[in-house]
Amino acid sequence: MSIPAMPVFVDVKLREVQESGRLEYRSRSLPTWCPGCGYFSIVEGVTHACNEMGISRDQSVVVSGIGCASRFPFFVNLYGFHTLHGRVLPVATGIKTANDRLTVIGIGGDGDGFAIGGGHISHAAKRNVDITYLLFDNGIYGLTKGQTSPLSAVGLRTTTTPFENPERPLNPLMMLLSYGASWVGQAYAGHPDHLREMITQAVAHRGFSYLHILSPCVTFDKTSKTYVNLGLQVRKLPENHDPSNLMAAMHQAQDMDHPALGLYYQQFRPTLGDTFEQVSAKAGGHNT
């Protein structure tokens, strides 16, 4: 199988990647993202995680909504469903309900997840659907050419906020923690090694895992979430951070000016699949 040339940004690791067997998980399609886009390192992170965990390709599904991030399923060699704007989580929930054995990874951007799809996140978290939700946060609508997003910083100039964005962004990590997500973490596309480690952990978690991935949009945001700015802003979670402490996680999540990377919170509780089993048992049923 011939591998199309990849942009220089990720090409540096090509040899290493080829040797690792990770390419099994890459499709023949060349990503359509702009050169320099942070999303390339997320593809790399996901294929790494799949390889690391020995995930069966035909037992895995990647589900996405609409937007730049949502083209992701075309670039990996797994089952994929490119759905509608904001509907990643309910579709993923349906897939997982139908077949609990599948590894399901949801992909969404900040607009897809927190604008139109905002109502679904709390319910996926509440139900503890055993899926991984990777949220690609570049703070702007890329595929529609640069409008403001619910996660855009105050003061950002976009095509729909030509006089600067007056609204403050949502705090996704606070939301997810309060929704009861059983795994909440944050990573940064500019730190690919840490990113792929976090993706692996998120996929390995049994239950609803939410990984917030900060990623610059090199085309439409030249002032806010840039590599330079994010590189200066991000920090690691404190060494002594205890991921079982929800209050400590919330405390860390409040600081949006200096986003902390790492695992904020993890809890083990019954998944949606477990709940179905419990309900069936109560009904005196048996699985067929």
Add this chain to the structure above:
Amino acid sequence: MNATDIQIAICGSAGDGTIAAGDILRNAVAAAGYRVICFDVYPPEIRGFGKCISRLRITTEQSYSLKRQSDVLVSLDDSHAIPHAGEVRDNGAVIFESQSIAQCGEGEHMSGHVLPGQIPYGFPLRELAQKATGGARSRNLVVLGYIAGLLGLAPTSFQRIIEKKFAKQGPAVVSRNQAGFQAGFDAGAGTFKLDDVAFGPFEKPASAGKVIMLSGNAAVVQGCLDAELDTFFGYPITPATTIMERLASELPKRGRRLLQTECEISAIAATIGAGFAGSRTATATSGPGLALMAEMLGLATITETPCVVFVSQRGGPSTGMPTKTEQSDLNAALYGSPGDAQRIVIAPTNVEGCYRCAGKAFEMAERYQTPVIVLLDLYLSNRYETVTLSESGSPFVLDANKPLRRLEPGEAYQRYALTPDGISPRAVPGDANCMHVITGLEHNELGRPNDSAEMHTAMSRKRHDKLLGALAHPDFTVTKRFGDTGKVKVGILAWGSTFGECLEAMFMAQAEGIRCAAMKVVMLSPFPEKAISAFMDDCDAVLVPEVNYEGQFAQLVQGVLARPVVRLSRVPSSPMPVELILGEIRRLSGVNA
């Protein structure tokens, strides 16, 4: 023995137990072998001053709709029942509480509203209830016993059904209700008989299957279970909710899964996700929910994902009239989605049809890889009929997927392979080496985005043409003609729940010597052009009765066939009156009514 055909209307206020009394009555007579059609009317409020009516038509032969005139009207609350005094036929009985006459103001008591020719039947309802049960709460059972006594029905089956119905509430409630029934029965037995109603000993007909009493929604559930529904996702909305409620108790017993989602959009999204993953799956909703699902139905069409949507229509637009029936979501079901989102739309005409359409919907969704909408309405969802079900296993095909062919080494699996019948072999996640991505974007045979004119044309053709196969789907009634054969004066073309009324009207017109026929159209999309056109060839005039304002089906017929039809579109917030249809038939056939 004379054939029985009696209609009883029980009327009361919300909380009086009106619907419960109707429920026990219909189950008891069904157990005795009678055919029953029953339709309850109730307000959107749970308690408070809302009107409830339970109407039952009990027959020895198959009937198709309720009669406009009842033989017996029972009042549990005179203020609600008085406006219905006029629906009782000549020589019919009006049963009411006799005790309260003195406490009532003028004009507030039923006794003052019984029309000449009707038989007033006052009896001390409260007193009997008080004596038998120590309170007035079981008045509905006392009345029920009274009716059973009057009509000479055997009390044992009633007592058995009462026991079953109230068992969950404990033995005290059971015995209270049984005592109430018995008191009413003793009071009613032998005191009175409707002289022109034969309701005597009746020999149960030998039946080829299991005869049970089901509502339209319960029949849908039975169809789903017999078709081995695997997963269900829903969001409560009247009048579809009871489908989800029943499945919620049935599916887990079978180790299958039901999820109440956060909204209609997530319900259909999860349904499509489950369909993609290979599950036999469905959701149920009503008009407003269908509107929310529209975008997702387009996704199911372009991704060719099998899924079933049960839609029970109610009065609209918007929130409209949640507890009143209407057939006005046909256009939304046919067209509601971006682009050319063809889908299969089928509409059962009676409760047994609900069962068959539900089961067959899954077959068609899988066979043609498409969303299938089963279009019911409140009148069909909530009405009860005795239906005959096969006792020899499921009548449905349990896996209608086009099987995968073994791939050659190095060959890529093509999810959307262009085949002569337009149907591509289907792989689902878990199938080895068939990884593919499906998308709402226009795509090529592999599923990769492709917006070339050639590909869009080829895929549009594929998605359209493959559905035409459904017009010849095995063991499925697409259209069916009733009445006179050959040339007729008037032909009735009808769909959905209104067909029963059309058939009754047709029988009446035939009895008057008018040559007429009726065609029921079960498959609305793809449109059975040939069958309908051939039927119209035979008719001097074609009448299309439907319960909506614009005549949506009439528009569909005229649009496709470019032939004139006569519309009978009414929105009476209730089923179309048979007399109205009959009047139109007479008018069109040149008979002066």
